[in-house]
Amino acid sequence: MTALNDPAAPDDPAAANGAGAGEAPGTGTDVTAPREGELPRLLSDCVHCGFCLPTCPTYVLWGEEMDSPRGRIHLMQQHVDGAPLSAPMVEHFDRCLGCMACVTACPSGVRYDRLIEMTRAEVEQDHPRPVVERLTREAVFRLFPYPRRLRALRGPLRAYQRTGLRRLMRRSGLLGLLERVSPSLAAMERLAPPLGRPLPRLPERVAARGERRATVGMLTGCVQREFFPGVNAATARVLALEGCDVVIPRGQGCCGALSLHAGRQEEARAFARRTVEAFEGVDVIVVNAAGCGSAMKEYAQLLADDPAWAKRAESLSAKTRDLTEYLVELGPRARxxxxxxxxxxxxxxxxxxxxxxxxxxxxxxxxxxxxxxxxxxxxxxxxxxxxxxxxxxxxxxxxxxxxxxxxxxxxxxxxxxxxxxxxxxxxxxxxxxxxxxxxxxxxxxxxxxxxxxxxxxxxxxxxx
Known part of the structure; x- marks a missing residue:
């Protein structure tokens, strides 16, 4: 199991799976498209009752039917019936947060999560975005899923925060100018957390305190690992104090959550395969980031049509737990x-x-x-x-x-x-x-x- 022990495992999941730098790794099977008939069948589950409306953030903000799950499902049906993916249609899909509150609220069991995921995959494949938007999106997905690239950003970002440049940027009005030129870059500047000195890298194994009760794997993530390392350190300590040996594979990288939820499915599958391989030696995988845990629990569906990986993905999904979910299952021992x-x-x-x-x-x-x-x-x-x-x-x-x-x-x-x-x-x-x-x-x-x-x-x- 080389991915578990190799500290120099590549940041690029394509390379980790033996593909070229620009290739999508895998078996050669086309698993991008939804299963035949799946989209129309899922669309037909919606009875347009409106229970989703008060739970939808964008509908709450604007009261616009096309910015509700029911409205977006109507647009999806139009597309299935032959309407092209027009810019206004895509804008309504882009405005969806994918928060899944509507899935919780729906009395008919509509799989809106699956519907928006499949629709976004079609948008990414078939809809030509404006150049600036395309470049911005590509820059984000070339940075955030890669811990090493985020780590390289830490130093300059910390210097920007600590030398007064950030204060100058905000007081001078330059941030407002940046917002007009590139709202996305301005958002990145505002959202960046305050960065302290880098913490020592977690070891590959943290021993249980006292009698060992379990051995668990731990996902370190991307943004969590590089911008919130204290959260990972606290997670490992809590698990150890509760009697767990904690295995932290060096070969792990991004779980693919950002790519999956943005419709970049083949990219998500590459990340998923690498994550599956990294954690195959453990019985339980503990995750402390909600989006990551959600994505990993979806691996069984994501890789269902890939014969070489389907069973392995199903196994990983079944043993993935949120930190709090697992601690309640385990029961408290430490004072x-x-x-x-x-x-x-x-x-x-x-x-x-x-x-x-x-x-x-x-x-x-x-x-x-x-x-x-x-x-x-x-x-x-x-x-x-x-x-x-x-x-x-x-x-x-x-x-x-x-x-x-x-x-x-x-x-x-x-x-x-x-x-x-x-x-x-x-x-x-x-x-x-x-x-x-x-x-x-x-x-x-x-x-x-x-x-x-x-x-x-x-x-x-x-x-x-």
Whole structure:
């Protein structure tokens, strides 16, 4: 199992699977298209009842039928019936966050998640985007799924934040100028989290404390690994303190979530194959980023038509768990020390809607003595992060971020807890625009602080 032990495993999944740098690896089987008849069958499940409307973030913002799941399904049906993918039609598909709140709300069991995924794959394959938009999207997908490229960006970005250039950029009005020239680049500047000194790389194995109860693999991710390394370190410590040997394969890379949810299916499959290979030696895989866990649980469907990988993908999907999901299954063993802090818990869409993980993080937080959990109003409405959405649809994302930030402020909490790096960056930015200094932490960091007996200031005195 070379991917588990090779510290120099390539950042490019195509290379990891033996294909050329520009090739899509695999068996040669065309697995890009949906199964024959699948799209019309799934479309026919919708009875246009409208239960999805109040749960859809873009419909809540604008009240526009074509920017609701029901409206987008109508457009999909038009396309199936022969209408071309026009620019206005594609715009309505692009405005969808893919948050899956409508899937949770639908009484008919409509697989809107699968519908928008297949539709976006067709858009990526068949719709010619304007040059600037195409270049922007390509730049994003050539950067964010690659940890080594993100790591190379850390140094210059940290210098930009620490030398006063960021403050100058904002006070001089240059950021406003950048927003007019490239809203996506401006969004990247605003969303970038404050960066401290790089943490030491996690070892390939973290030993359980006390009697070993389980051996688990741990996904380190891309943005999580390079911009939020403290979350991964806290995750490994919590698992070890609960009696788990933690295996952290060096050969792992991006899980493919960003590509999958943007319709770049063949790219997502390449990332998926590499992830499957990296984790085949473990019985359980623990994931601490909602979007990543959601994507990995979809591998069985993503690679179902690839004979060489279908069974292996199905096995990985079956053993993937969100961190909080797994800790509740395992049961607590380590002592929880008091942590007198009031937190607001944010439901990440790909955790609550895609994975159905809602009660577990709340149960873990409730098990910490002296910690108080407060609920945020309209928890099912997305914060606007949605993978790359806040980069490609920054205005809509900012509106949703402002709504979520107002909900957080209304709780009166001292600390926001979020289980996804994109959500953390998105809500942090929205709070900062409102002049709020609420700190943001991951569920793993809260548990880590309690298990190690840290004081509340270790969480509250954090840069935002």
């Amino acid at each position: 929880r020390h008091p942590l007198p802090v009031t937190v607001a818990y944010h439901d990440a869409c790909h955790l609550a809607h895609a994975q159905g993980v809602r009660s577990q993080p709340r149960a873990l937080l409730a098990g910490i003595p002296e910690l108080t959990v407060r609920e945020i109003a309209d928890p099912d409405i997305c914060c606007g992060s949605a993978g790359t959405y806040n980069l490609f649809q920054p205005e809509a994302a900012a509106e949703l971020g402002d709504r979520k930030a107002a909900g957080v402020q209304a709780t009166g909490a001292e600390l926001l807890v979020a289980a996804n790096p994109g959500c953390a960056m998105q809500i942090r930015d929205a709070l900062a625009r409102r002049g709020d200094r609420i700190a943001v932490a991951h569920t793993a960091e809260i548990l880590d602080a309690s298990l190690r007996g840290l004081n509340r200031s270790s969480l509250l005195e954090r840069p935002i």
